[in-house]
Amino acid sequence: MKQRKFPSVYPTASFGGLLFVLGAMWYAASSQNSAAAYVLLFALTGVSLVSIPHTLINLAGVTIALEAVKPAFAGQEVSLPVEIMNGSRATRQTLSKIIVARSSVE
Numbered sequence: 001m002k003q004r005k006f007p008s009v010y011p012t013a014s015f016g017g018l019l020f021v022l023g024a025m026w027y028a029a030s031s032q033n034s035a036a037a038y039v040l041l042f043a044l045t046g047v048s049l050v051s052i053p054h055t056l057i058n059l060a061g062v063t064i065a066l067e068a069v070k071p072a073f074a075g076q077e078v079s080l081p082v083e084i085m086n087g088s089r090a091t092r093q094t095l096s097k098i099i100v101a102r103s104s105v106e
Helices: 014-030 035-059
Strands: 062-066 080-085
Touching: 014 035
Parallel strands: none
Antiparallel strands: 062 080
């Protein structure tokens, strides 16, 4: 049986923020003795815990390669070729890329 290699995933600031919010909700639910807050806490924790392995399985076998950037002068447009390769036989129908163009005007 072929072993799946999962991508390396590290906690981010957003994950730390999620843990802080869940901890604050737990504290509020326990100090106010609120059943509704416990239900909301349970639902958010469950969705968070279930989404992590689904994300890892969805990204298994996907590699991203950045190609070389061509030289440009100040003020010229620059393009960065990105190649996303699917190494598995599974189709990635919902895997997409979002590109946000940032321009700084000085």
